Amino acid sequence: MRRYLLTGLLIWVPLVITLWVLNLVVGTLDGQFSKLPLDWQPNTLLYKLLSHIVPVSWLPASPADFHAPGLGVIITLLVLILTGVTVSNMLGRQLLRLWEHMLNSIPVVKSIYSSVKQVSDTLFSSNGQAFRKALLVQYPREGSWTIAFQTGTPSGEVAELLPGQMVGVYVPTTPNPTSGFFLMMPVEDVRELEMSVDEALKYVISMGVVPPKDMVERSGQR
Structure with a gap:
């Protein structure tokens, strides 16, 4: 289905x-x-x-x-x-x-x-890589962290002009994730999260009020 x-x-x-x-x-x-x-x-x-x-x-x-x-x-x-x-x-x-x-x-x-x-x-498409990974990135300045989603990797002329290995990310706004910012960031500056994309979206929309399940389970075990 x-x-x-x-x-x-x-x-x-x-x-x-x-x-x-x-x-x-x-x-x-x-x-x-x-x-x-x-x-x-x-x-x-x-x-x-x-x-x-x-x-x-x-x-x-x-x-x-x-x-x-x-x-x-x-x-x-x-x-x-x-x-x-x-x-x-x-x-x-x-x-x-x-x-x-x-x-x-x-x-x-x-x-x-x-x-x-x-x-x-x-x-x-199920074969595409867009919005398949939830990421943690520093935005809008160093030291401030937010949730983002991987959209792919730069290619063509853009990739030739960029230094090093980069990754495309989408940083959604809160509480409306349909608007946001597209950024190309160095791979070493991006941290991949284990939470699913759905859980990350809930986390963004709720402004951090609704944490992912694994965070709730870990806090309950303490």
Whole structure:
């Protein structure tokens, strides 16, 4: 299930971000963000199908009145898992290559999709090294320590200009780890932690209030 879910993310994340960027740009230029209203009359096929499943009194008068908490999360998970199952076989992979070839043929879409896909493949792929290790680094000055995550090693022109062996790290902000700083630090200045990435994230988000399990176990044994 986890493998299918990650595969579904690898397929949908680049596409969704690409569509979001295009919609943002086009919508800003046109000044049109409204969506076309759905046909929600009692004589439509969708209304008749739903009326056989649930009582008519439960059906909303219009699509704008429809509200089901948690339904979007369930549908999203189902779409991701079904996508992962689909592209895990020979036919699905061929359809995926055809789909990516079509997207890469569109000038503007090609630039956005290829860039986002490269990043998402690095982050979510099980073979990648991004966010696989929790680190302890000195930041923002010597003597101050914080939690960071390994993102890889510098390469290409950047690696040629850097002195010695370096490692790329991401230092998250607290309590919102989605923003942070990308640093390239000498390997000898980085200390690898035994705690998992999930435990390190909890430690960062809680501002040190929620310690990892091994710290709790050691303190309980004393």
